[in-house]
Amino acid sequence: MLVIKLVGMTLLPVILSFFLHLLKKKTSFGNFAHSDIVAGVVFGAAAVICTEFGVDTGLAIYNTRDASVICAGLFFGWRASALAAVIGSVERFLAPLWGVGVYTRWACSIATACAGIFTSLIVKYLFNEENQPSPTQGFSMGAFIEVFHMLMVFVTHANDIHKAFEVVRQCSLLMILMNATAVALAILCIDFSNGKKQIYGDTEKLSFKFGYGLAIAMCIGFAMSISFISILQKRISDTDARTLLASNIEDVKQEILATNKTSLFDMRNSATYRHIGTSGYLVITDVSGNLITGSKEYIGRNASDFGISISSATRSEMQRASIGGVDSYYIHDVLNGFNIVAVLPVDEAKFSNRISVYVSIFMELLVFAILFIMLNALERTLILKNVDKVNKGLKSITSGDLSVKLDVNGNKEFKSISESINSTVDKLEQLIDEANARMDEELLLAKRIQQDSLPCVFPPFPNRQDVDVYATMQTAKQVGGDFYDFFFASKNKLYIVIADVSGKGIPAALFMMKSKTIIRNLAETEADLSEVVSKANNELCENNEMGMFVTSWVGCLDTDTGILTYCNAGHNPPAYVSKNRVDMLRRVSGLVLAGLPGVKYKSQTLKLEKGDKIFLYTDGVTEAVNSRVEMYTEDRLLDLLSDKECHDLSAKELCIRVKESVEKFSENQEQFDDITMLCMEYK
């Protein structure tokens, strides 16, 4: 029955916490702004229930009022524990008015109030979203408050320390266990309902290792000091008991000698009314051990009946026996043939020792707990916070932001770390900039080489009146993959080439140089255009692991006949600009160059009239985008070229006109692709 009540008392805050927690999670209660106030009231009510229906043992009431306050705080915020504490402690204080035990009134009220303060402080400053209390910590908190509670019983009854000691002795262990377990269980239940495995105590973290080491050190310190105190106290109480017993015997002996009492009556008087301490007493026996002092039923009986053993061997030595059913120390001495026995119950002898040890244990528990919390807080402020700051800063830096500067200056060491990291990053930035600058320089040179390798003297054939060519190449990056070429393979065979290597930048540039060289070399040796292109394709397919390819348009104009022969290997169709019309030459001769070996390219022919122009371009023109992500498109190009104004423009003027149009269209958007164009006029 008692056990059931105790278990019920322990589980009360657990069930309440669990229930309210579920309510908070699953219903709109969780959204209610003052849910913590409501929780405070509910737990306050629980505290009252504990007081009113606690297990009353006459001396004290077993209850889990303090655990209720702690649970309120841990799960519903500092306001909840503060409110619950106020309700609980005030009610407890007033409770004697309607019959509840008055002995522990002050101790309990103060303890509950302090439970509220303690919990609220801890919840507000020590725990947060990521750092939730573990069951062990909850257990410790409950135990801490109960230890404090027990100390309060001593403190509030310093005047009748014996009774206080009895109360504490009887109920401290159970009270501590009940409250501590209640809090720990509540935490376990709620974590279980949240499905959490463990978000408290990542055992790899510094704070955990530090706390663990600190706890062990404190346990060792605690054990050492309590052992020391216990041993010392025992010695002292033993010595004090012996001294007390011996001096009482001496007094009696002196009194007898001084007043020359020899009669039984006189002896009896000396002893009977003498008290040793509070519960100790003197007994005088005759030479054979029969009592001559004491009340009627004792006189005449032998001392050994009561457990006192008198022999010359043990004279003046302190012995211990159960005398009259009470565990006692005693010393016996002899005077004038009578045995004088001084008896002191062990409980009284050890009382101050015990009280000392109890108070020491409780005090040390509290002190060590407070020290532990403070040292943890100190570690957190001095070390952890700064370490986190450094880590955060480094994270930003490693994710690419080299401009982040660390500024952790709580103490010299961290300041030094900050500064070192900052200067390292600065140095890195500097090295990166230098490397980039070198790279840029080289790319600039490469760009010059590329540009210079394309025919760039305009007008190219000042001595010829039958044909004119103008061309430009504008790379997107420093180096590009487009190229144009034009040259006379023989006196009347003018080759014009435009090409676009897949990709951009350095890889495209390298392949571009290769392609241009191969095409020109073949053109200068091969008579048949389709052979030039087919062979160029095969050569470019060799040693092309990277799978580069190049779209090209190669044309050969016979300046005598005006017949243009051309091959289109996957390139944008050129525009044929004549007096009456503008068309795209859409016949495709074959796959892009360097795609697959063995492709046979068929050439097409077109007869040019005087004044006709051929306009070659790469997709940098037709795919230029504006801010609305619209492309320039072939249609726009055709429209421009069809414009009557373009009729009489020279090759150069035409190219410039197209360039301006594209620039205007793209509205200063970043150039995405190489823009290349070539215009040939047959005059």
Add this chain to the structure above:
Amino acid sequence: MTIEKIENGSKLTFKVCGRLDTTTAPQLEEAVGNLEGITSLVFDFKDLEYISSAGLRVILLEKKAIGSGSLVCENLNDTIREVFDITGFSGIIDVR
């Protein structure tokens, strides 16, 4: 650009959405990865808006990689179709 991979025994289908250009082409190359045991490779270009030479290069590389297997590009929109036609890729790649 997003790539959705559908495995069906020795047939591998990649649904490519968005733009296939210099920046995104390496993603596709990596997604296709090793074609060991694959005899049929399909690129579904239904939601492909744009393809540049870098994209074509990946397709060419995969065409070479699959060797005797088949490579098909399907659901090309008009723009993409035109690119394939001009570059002559429609001549060497099955286009549906």
